[in-house]
Amino acid sequence: MAAADSPSAALRRRDLCSRGIRLAGKMRADVVDLLDAYVEQQGLDASASVAAVEGVPLAAVERWDEQTGTQRLLENLAAYRAFRALLAQMLEEQREQLGEVDAGLGHGLAAVLLQVSAFAYHLEELLRLESRGIPGEEGDGPPPLPHLSLFEQKLRGLGVLRELAQWALRSVRDLRQLAKPSPATSGAPGLAESP
Amino acid sequence: DSHIQYERVGADVTMKCGSMDWDAAVTWTANGTDIDESHLNGSYLILKNVDLSQSGQYSCYEGSSWHLKYQTYLRVGTPPKEPVLMCRSNNYPKGFYCSWHLPTPTYIPNSFNISVIHGTKDMVCEKDAVPKNRCHIRYLQLFSTVKYKVTLTVTNALGKNFTTLTFDEFAIVKPDPPESVVAKPVPNNPRRLEVSWQNPSSWPDPESFPLKFFLRYRPLILDQWQHVELSDGTSHTITDAYAGKEYIIQVAAKDNDIGTWSDWSVAVHATPWTEEPKHLTTEAQITETTSASTSSFMAPPTTKICDKGAMVGSGAMAVCWTAGLVMAAYSVLFI
Numbered sequence: 001m002a003a004a005d006s007p008s009a010a011l012r013r014r015d016l017c018s019r020g021i022r023l024a025g026k027m028r029a030d031v032v033d034l035l036d037a038y039v040e041q042q043g044l045d046a047s048a049s050v051a052a053v054e055g056v057p058l059a060a061v062e063r064w065d066e067q068t069g070t071q072r073l074l075e076n077l078a079a080y081r082a083f084r085a086l087l088a089q090m091l092e093e094q095r096e097q098l099g100e101v102d103a104g105l106g107h108g109l110a111a112v113l114l115q116v117s118a119f120a121y122h123l124e125e126l127l128r129l130e131s132r133g134i135p136g137e138e139g140d141g142p143p144p145l146p147h148l149s150l151f152e153q154k155l156r157g158l159g160v161l162r163e164l165a166q167w168a169l170r171s172v173r174d175l176r177q178l179a180k181p182s183p184a185t186s187g188a189p190g191l192a193e194s195p
Numbered sequence: 196d197s198h199i200q201y202e203r204v205g206a207d208v209t210m211k212c213g214s215m216d217w218d219a220a221v222t223w224t225a226n227g228t229d230i231d232e233s234h235l236n237g238s239y240l241i242l243k244n245v246d247l248s249q250s251g252q253y254s255c256y257e258g259s260s261w262h263l264k265y266q267t268y269l270r271v272g273t274p275p276k277e278p279v280l281m282c283r284s285n286n287y288p289k290g291f292y293c294s295w296h297l298p299t300p301t302y303i304p305n306s307f308n309i310s311v312i313h314g315t316k317d318m319v320c321e322k323d324a325v326p327k328n329r330c331h332i333r334y335l336q337l338f339s340t341v342k343y344k345v346t347l348t349v350t351n352a353l354g355k356n357f358t359t360l361t362f363d364e365f366a367i368v369k370p371d372p373p374e375s376v377v378a379k380p381v382p383n384n385p386r387r388l389e390v391s392w393q394n395p396s397s398w399p400d401p402e403s404f405p406l407k408f409f410l411r412y413r414p415l416i417l418d419q420w421q422h423v424e425l426s427d428g429t430s431h432t433i434t435d436a437y438a439g440k441e442y443i444i445q446v447a448a449k450d451n452d453i454g455t456w457s458d459w460s461v462a463v464h465a466t467p468w469t470e471e472p473k474h475l476t477t478e479a480q481i482t483e484t485t486s487a488s489t490s491s492f493m494a495p496p497t498t499k500i501c502d503k504g505a506m507v508g509s510g511a512m513a514v515c516w517t518a519g520l521v522m523a524a525y526s527v528l529f530i
């Protein structure tokens with residue numbers, strides 16, 4: 001689109017991508033620290049395999065290098081919106097278990113939740129720049145889960161944080177792809193749609 | 196019939212002379228040399244506690260006719276110990292390779308089988324032609340939290356063994372060292388060295404997957420390294436080199452976000468720029484010659500005696516006041 005390709009839009013895009021890369025990098029570092037604290041305080045085995053849980057967006061992707069810019073932004077946005085709701089649920093579960101927010105873990109979860117929300121907003125800004133409509137949020141968050149035992153809640157929390165750490169890594173890579181200057185032709189998977 | 200027979204080191208081996216009866220008269224040879232009858236039990240050849248040197252061709256001949264009745268190639272060896280397996284991605288995000296070896300030789304042929312599982316999916320590890328103990332895999336997915344499980348089984352005629360590695364996609368990322376490291380002095384800067392390098396050629400996409408670098412340097416005469424970590428760019432200027440000292444410099448690389456540091460690059464040597472030694476004019480040459488038999492006072496190149504502003508003379512010989520006075524004093528003493 002002509003507006004999205006203007007020099008000022010290109011500069012704004014590069015600026016948003018650079019800031020987004022820094023945000024995602026900081027978020028990943030904090031999630032990794034939170035993961036270590038979570039494993040320790042919840043008494044879990046760090047190497048435990050956790051089966052994919054419904055509602056947790058998987059960072060794993062095939063043919064990542066072939067994705068268009070819009071695909072990257074939309075998939076990232078959907079993921080971080082889901083994590084926003086999942087982390088809010090985890091915080092609530094913490095409160096129920098402990099009666100109040102545990103100083104360490106609870107604060108860590110709240111801090112990461114804030115960064116996830118900020119990053120989601122940042123992605124919306126990038127989509128707006130491309131004059132793409134921002135998809136509406138589906139319902140009120142992830143579907144209500146069947147009652148989980150305390151141990152199952154802990155394992156699910158482990159799965160959420162692990163996927164979030166990988167998503168943060170993927171987002172850094174995605175934004176670097178987006179920051180690459182788009183060639184004149186429309187065929188390349190930058191921010192232009194691939195044919 | 197000629198065939199191959201594998202036996203463990205230390206085993207007792209009994210060889211029959213084909214279909215010959217136990218009490219038949221036979222002669223055994225090992226690599227063409229007759230074997231003493233003390234090793235025979237009837238027509239059977241008995242080798243006790245075999246060692247590696249007893250590998251070879253064993254032949255049995257009928258006593259009177261010297262017809263060849265049986266031939267075998269004995270290969271003495273050992274069953275395989277647990278193999279050593281390593282997996283690494285030096286070309287992320289394209290894929291990774293695994294390589295292996297045995298900690299001790301078996302002295303007999305071995306075959307290797309490698310399996311790679313990602314979650315429930317079997318992946319094919321394509322064997323490299325060179326080297327033979329290596330195979331590579333393309334990543335079909337990126338950013339997966341599911342671990343990879345690689346199992347290597349080694350089998351020979353005397354037994355088998357195996358080892359397993361389990362790892363995350365991002366944990367095995369280790370680039371090759373930077374290439375084309377160059378270090379040059381900086382003209383008119385006695386304490387600087389300019390270092391430049393290139394991304395390893397095996398790293399497929401440094402723009403999307405940028406590398407960061409670690410530079411280490413020290414003068415040859417010291418053991419302690421100085422270190423600098425650089426988050427971007429492929430060059431750096433060292434500004435605290437000891438003047439006139441030869442330096443050794445190396446660089447390592449790491450993906451900006453994941454994995455481990457590469458090995459150090461090939462070392463390069465460089466010496467910072469030094470002022471060229473000045474040629475003396477006639478007057479000063481006389482002074483120098485007179486005092487040379489006893490002692491001469493010439494400042495070493497790295498030692499600064501005076502500022503350029505205090506120089507007298509010009510051209511090839513510019514002597515500063517202080518040095519001139521001292522030289523004059525010496526020359527007076529020895530006239």
